[in-house]
Amino acid sequence: MTHTNDGIVQAAGCVLWRRSPVDGELEICLVHRPKYDDWSHPKGKLKRDEEPLTGAVREVAEETGYRAVPGAELPAAHYFTAGRPKQVRYWAAEAGPGTFTPNDEVDRMLWLSPTAARDRLTQPRDRTLVDALLDALRLT
Template structure:
């Protein structure tokens, strides 16, 4: 990769899911980032030389407080962020343990059924990941 403005920003994240502790239905975790005032899937930039899957799991832990068990690979997203090309690798990941504590990057999370999650997501491109998760879990 070259240095400069044509460098592709490498990032990774997960569509984090669980079975509701109340009714057993699928719920998807969305994070609210006050800096951007948006709702998205947990994700972040990779550290130099970091494996994308390891980075995705690290970002989930940092942003949501949950330990995640990775599952199916989901579509990689490509878009411009601040005028620079960005590539975000995604996986389905089940929340195994943990709990959310607000932090500087993420002040709120929501566990929502798929339709509500799709509607709450700020970026339309993130909605396709909800559909990809349902397909991966054989629920579509």
């Protein structure tokens, strides 16, 4: 069941980040969805009466296997999908413990530098979230 306000599909997700275990540099998590053959930030539709932040953390866990430790809220994305308006609220979230296991919804996951993540993302609107994360972390 999709939670809607005024017919708007409500979704939430995180720009998941970590410090590289190799060199300590910032890495951003991207997921590949075979249904759409795209690379995006982990996100998904909210359940009925689910708080957006709760949904964002749940989606990260479902899609990546990692626990998200949320930080600053990032700009929301607004777009149309299947002819319906959609709003996706995002948070910066540091990756906690976890292990990725491929599933039907997400078959691949990558940890990439901000530049590589920006280049790999399928939707231009998702690229602005990389910059918003860097601003939130004051790394720019």
